[in-house]
Amino acid sequence: MILRLHRALDALVLALAIPMTLVMLACVVWQVIGRYFFNATTSYTDELSRFLFIWVSLLGSAYVLGKRGHIAITGLIEMTGGRVRRGFDLLIAGLVVLFAVTVLGIGGWLLVQRNLMLGQVTPAMLVPVAYVYAVIPLSGALTALYALLVALELATGEAAGGAQVSLD
Helix, strand or coil: CHHHHHHHHHHHHHHHHHHHHHHHHHHHHHHHHHHHHCCCCCHHHHHHHHHHHHHHHHHHHHHHHHCCCCEECCHHHHHCCHHHHHHHHHHHHHHHHHHHHHHHHHHHHHHHHHHHHHCCECCCCCCEHHHHHCHHHHHHHHHHHHHHHHHHHHHHCCCCCCCCEECC
């Protein structure tokens, strides 16, 4: 069940991030073509590509956490074995959940609410800035969920994510 939930969450995140990446790529290609061949610039494609980059980066960060693909210095943990290593991994997952919920989730939600009250809009597209910031609490929720899934996988012995990336 944990594995199915993990795969469903992966599919959801990728279903959001891949089209955003393609639109961002199209915007950047258009900016280059427009500048060099037509001597014209469009400020809304610049702004859209920037905002999509923010969204893709934060969604991708949560996704990579679920794959256990973030760079980690694992020398000390690899010297330990069995239960001690699992304890370290569970502690790290717990700290990630704590950070994701408090800083990204709660802090991001307060930032979105504040910007909704202020009514600030982006200069080119006139989109509320709160929509851009909305990815912060979303990323926090996804990061916390992925960290909980990783912790459950560690506790039960299932493994949906890949191996941790190491600098060794």
